[in-house]
């Protein structure tokens with residue numbers, strides 16, 4: 182008798198980039214100097230005072246107990262203070278904040294609270310895979326919304342037919358955006374909140390990159406838009422802002438009802454983030470400006486080096502105001518997955534093909550600003566060489 186997997190599992194697309202770590206390992210073992218611009222995982226260490234607090238917390242046996250959904254009270258307080266300082270928004274720490282084991286799980290769990298099988302969930306594409314996972318695992322019907330350069334990569338609900346909006350229970354909106362690095366004007370957010378309110382749609386606002394902004398740009402919270410509390414749950418992450426990706430800590434903010442619903446779901450699936458990590462997270466959030474300023478400055482240097490080097494290598498790329506990615510158009514007819522594999526095999530540089538973020542990402546590739554300016558220039562020069570050899574390969578094949 183064979184074991185069959187669920188229809189739910191079968192609906193999940195295979196991870197298109199699964200072979201990249203395997204190729205990377207083989208190249209590194211063969212002595213190739215591989216530069217990894219794939220995952221959004223910065224090479225800078227977490228702030229030393231956060232690490233020191235983590236060490237102190239580990240020595241306290243109380244921190245080794247179950248956190249449950251309530252978690253470490255200081256973390257909820259620090260989240261509320263952060264939201265107050267940064268966005269001028271007030272929240273109740275015990276009912277309107279929820280600690281998360283990284284924001285990814287919160288994003289993926291949210292539809293379990295609001296989506297019935299057959300309900301529409303609107304997802305941006307290219308986009309983060311947790312959205313697809315959440316929609317498909319709940320039996321929702323994903324409506325893939327293609328983000329296009331000519332529309333500033335904005336997910337515009339006004340372009341979705343009214344009958345579809347009537348069946349929609351949840352939309353994922355992510356600005357500053359991964360992978361396009363687009364940002365959202367306030368008028369856009371106002372329009373989005375208004376449509377969600379009109380149709381009773383939960384607005385999952387993914388603000389994982391709110392601290393990574395450049396040239397004086399300040400990323401807003403969705404709660405700066407009047408009326409957003411009726412519909413929005415906003416997701417924050419400590420991963421990117423403090424180089425704490427592996428610590429798995431973030432939080433959600435929203436009205437008591439919306440946060441309460443997500444809390445109930447999570448009380449059946451996990452027991453909250455490690456208390457010691459929450460305690461260390463307090464130090465990060467309380468000193469966010471101090472810790473984020475140097476990370477921002479370094480990423481801005483990397484962005485400038487990357488954009489300039491890409492220009493020299495023949496790529497036309499916009500200079501993003503936020504996030505930690507460059508989303509680079511490929512010359513017409515160059516398939517992104519084949520190109521990324523070629524650049525890795527021949528030049529030892531890991532990039533992500535646009536198609537890895539869904540078919541609407543085709544025609545682009547993404548690099549993450551994970552290494553310093555010098556190394557980035559070296560990587561981009563190699564990518565440029567990779568494009569030339571890829572294109573001449575095509576010419577040779579046609580000859």
Ligand SMILES: Cc1ncc(COP(=O)(O)O)c(C=O)c1O
Nearest residue numbers: 283284285309359389418420431
């Ligand atoms: C758009 C977006 N949202 C959320 C996350 C999740 O971050 P974490 O689960 O580490 O908080 C990421 C991570 O890459 C991301 O790119």
